[in-house]
Amino acid sequence: MDQIIVQILNGLDKGSAYALIALGLTLIFGTLGVVNFAHGALFMLGSFCAVIMSRILSASHEVAVPGETDFLGNPLTRDQPYVYDWFGEAAGATIVDWAVPISILFAIPVMIGVGFIMERGLIKHFYKRPHADQILVTFALAIVLQEVVKYFFGANPIQTPAPDAFAGSLDFGAWLGFEPRTIMYPYWRLVYFLFAGVIIAAVFGFLQFTTFGMVVRAGMADRETVGMLGIDIDKRFTFMFGLAAAVAGLAGVMYAPIVAPNYHMGMDFLVLSFVVVVVGGMGSLPGAVAAGFLLGILESFASMPWMVDKLPGINQIIIYLVAIVILLTRPRGLMGRKGVMED
Amino acid sequence: MLGLKKTDTTLFLVVMGLTLLAPFILNPFPVESGMAQFNAGYPDLMQRFVIFGIFAIGFNILFGLTGYLSFGHAAFLGVGSYAAIWSLKLFALDVVPAIVFAILVAGAFAMLVGFISLRRSGIYFSILTLAFAQMSYALAYSVLTPLTGGETGLQIKNTDSPLLSNVPEGEIGRASFLGLDMGASQELVLGGWAFTFNLGYYIAAVAMLIAFYLSIRIFRSPFGMMLRAVKSNQQRMNYTGLSPKPYTLAAFVISGMYAGLAGGLMVAMDTQVGPERMFWTASGEVVIMTVLGGAGTLLGPVLGAGFIKYFENIISKINKDILHQWFAVLPDGFEDVMVSLVYPFVGKGWHLTLGIMFMLVIIFLPGGLLQGGQKILGLFRRKPQPSAAAEADGTKPAE
Numbered sequence: 156m157d158q159i160i161v162q163i164l165n166g167l168d169k170g171s172a173y174a175l176i177a178l179g180l181t182l183i184f185g186t187l188g189v190v191n192f193a194h195g196a197l198f199m200l201g202s203f204c205a206v207i208m209s210r211i212l213s214a215s216h217e218v219a220v221p222g223e224t225d226f227l228g229n230p231l232t233r234d235q236p237y238v239y240d241w242f243g244e245a246a247g248a249t250i251v252d253w254a255v256p257i258s259i260l261f262a263i264p265v266m267i268g269v270g271f272i273m274e275r276g277l278i279k280h281f282y283k284r285p286h287a288d289q290i291l292v293t294f295a296l297a298i299v300l301q302e303v304v305k306y307f308f309g310a311n312p313i314q315t316p317a318p319d320a321f322a323g324s325l326d327f328g329a330w331l332g333f334e335p336r337t338i339m340y341p342y343w344r345l346v347y348f349l350f351a352g353v354i355i356a357a358v359f360g361f362l363q364f365t366t367f368g369m370v371v372r373a374g375m376a377d378r379e380t381v382g383m384l385g386i387d388i389d390k391r392f393t394f395m396f397g398l399a400a401a402v403a404g405l406a407g408v409m410y411a412p413i414v415a416p417n418y419h420m421g422m423d424f425l426v427l428s429f430v431v432v433v434v435g436g437m438g439s440l441p442g443a444v445a446a447g448f449l450l451g452i453l454e455s456f457a458s459m460p461w462m463v464d465k466l467p468g469i470n471q472i473i474i475y476l477v478a479i480v481i482l483l484t485r486p487r488g489l490m491g492r493k494g495v496m497e498d
Numbered sequence: 499m500l501g502l503k504k505t506d507t508t509l510f511l512v513v514m515g516l517t518l519l520a521p522f523i524l525n526p527f528p529v530e531s532g533m534a535q536f537n538a539g540y541p542d543l544m545q546r547f548v549i550f551g552i553f554a555i556g557f558n559i560l561f562g563l564t565g566y567l568s569f570g571h572a573a574f575l576g577v578g579s580y581a582a583i584w585s586l587k588l589f590a591l592d593v594v595p596a597i598v599f600a601i602l603v604a605g606a607f608a609m610l611v612g613f614i615s616l617r618r619s620g621i622y623f624s625i626l627t628l629a630f631a632q633m634s635y636a637l638a639y640s641v642l643t644p645l646t647g648g649e650t651g652l653q654i655k656n657t658d659s660p661l662l663s664n665v666p667e668g669e670i671g672r673a674s675f676l677g678l679d680m681g682a683s684q685e686l687v688l689g690g691w692a693f694t695f696n697l698g699y700y701i702a703a704v705a706m707l708i709a710f711y712l713s714i715r716i717f718r719s720p721f722g723m724m725l726r727a728v729k730s731n732q733q734r735m736n737y738t739g740l741s742p743k744p745y746t747l748a749a750f751v752i753s754g755m756y757a758g759l760a761g762g763l764m765v766a767m768d769t770q771v772g773p774e775r776m777f778w779t780a781s782g783e784v785v786i787m788t789v790l791g792g793a794g795t796l797l798g799p800v801l802g803a804g805f806i807k808y809f810e811n812i813i814s815k816i817n818k819d820i821l822h823q824w825f826a827v828l829p830d831g832f833e834d835v836m837v838s839l840v841y842p843f844v845g846k847g848w849h850l851t852l853g854i855m856f857m858l859v860i861i862f863l864p865g866g867l868l869q870g871g872q873k874i875l876g877l878f879r880r881k882p883q884p885s886a887a888a889e890a891d892g893t894k895p896a897e
Contacts, residue, residue, distance in 0.1 A: 190621055288860060290624070292861065296853075298852070426632065429628070433625045472632075483617060
């Protein structure tokens, strides 16, 4: 029993990342009808927002340490971040420590901006072109984005630690009445899961309970009629693209402490996220979220030692296997609507 | 000639001339000159030109004609490679059985994958092929290690004793063609120029010419017409009482066999194989080659493969020193500015250049570089001749 709980918990954080990326992909697909292969690159850009922010916050200058000299008799210097000068030693240290959560504030406008530029500058011109062209151009854009990041940040992963407050692990088993220290779960992963839950709830709430969201949903169902009612649906869809980019970016920001950002992490996630979207059903937002968590948890179950003993290699292929089975038995995925992407 | 129309015969003869004379054409600069780094006439690179040419021609039969975008074609290349290396290790050191075996195994695997994947179309098909390829990659990397050598891959070892070949005790067998070593090369030195003729290259080149010829025949056949019908309007095809499934499956298997041929030839050249050959980026590469050259055209894929492999090798060799040499004529400060402007795009930044080029081609030239060439030719031609116009129409990908 405790093993099962451990695997479910382990699957949650990866599942959250899948769900967030798949949610963004589905938003773009449902509104604009574009298959965005650059979405993984947006996730990657998000996690590099965290890297940039932590570099900005720890930008430092040399100050002399009063009363101490090195062995040559010169005054000893040390690096001191500028934030220490501005906010004082204690507050400055906290700010540097909390760089990753702070970068959320930085990432939201940046990612919405990136989304706007992408949609207005490039993808707008591809609505009338075949789906294959859309896939190819966004795939090319993903290559360009990742190579630009590689040029500026190098090919090695960059460690971006979570705040010290979340450093340890939660003894989850003790809560539920198991032996202490049997079910351990790192705090940051718990934070990530809760964060993903908040974002998903926010996106759904936004679509469900605001007038803007209502118009967008109407546009997803029947774009032409909404246009005839005198609403400029294109403008709202562009905003939705920005929103989807921001969701992917935030998923990336918060994922930075879990996996050190590197330039190809987007591509690694993209392939799996597409599988998630297709399994959930193209164009279905709840489907994308459900499939994300489902596949994340399944993947972690498949990595259990006795599972790998019985079926070697199952942990590597489980997601693809599930995708193949689901696509063949339920052509529209778990919750796909009729008539989406079937031309 | 050979059952081809006049224009196709010309095209085929041009390609044949280019491939057979490649050692001359690709080495236009004397060895000692500063331009020698642009020479591409060394065997290793020439082999890659024709092998990836074959791969792209095969991919084009599927994507260019039927419009089914497979994102997992590298799996067939990898499976073919593994089949070929096992044939070299166990059966004979001759490359012919190895290549035949590679084609057959890749074809059988393509039959299996195609049978399942082709039940869906559009993005679903792409994801299914991608899933199969990633699965093969993951399995080759982990569980199938006894069969694939896992991370280290497979090579011919000194413990291998193929059934039909005698390898002296303790020596590593070498791939051969009718007893001739695949690596055998003949150097021809003419003045400052040096040309290398390599047996392996010519075997691959002949294989590519055969592959190219077959692809012309497929393009012009009633079967090719059916494949185009699948691309332009599958529903209408259904209404006329034709099932597209056998045609698309046949195209899928054929293109899988082409990939197997390419994989077998790769093994014949370097007698080694690793799972990274099946990774999805390798599948992406062949998509880029085909689209860059011109999907749905005869010459496009070969052109795209050659173009990408040439620039991959040449551009990635350029470093800062070479750039400084180039811009040495400029004033000092300006030279540094130019070098730092160009540097991100060369050397390790080659993929950036490729990505930008790929984007520009998709945005402005949906028909690929070939269409670009035709547009430029069209500017110089005052009145397009009727036959040329028809040719241009024929090669444009159908909507």
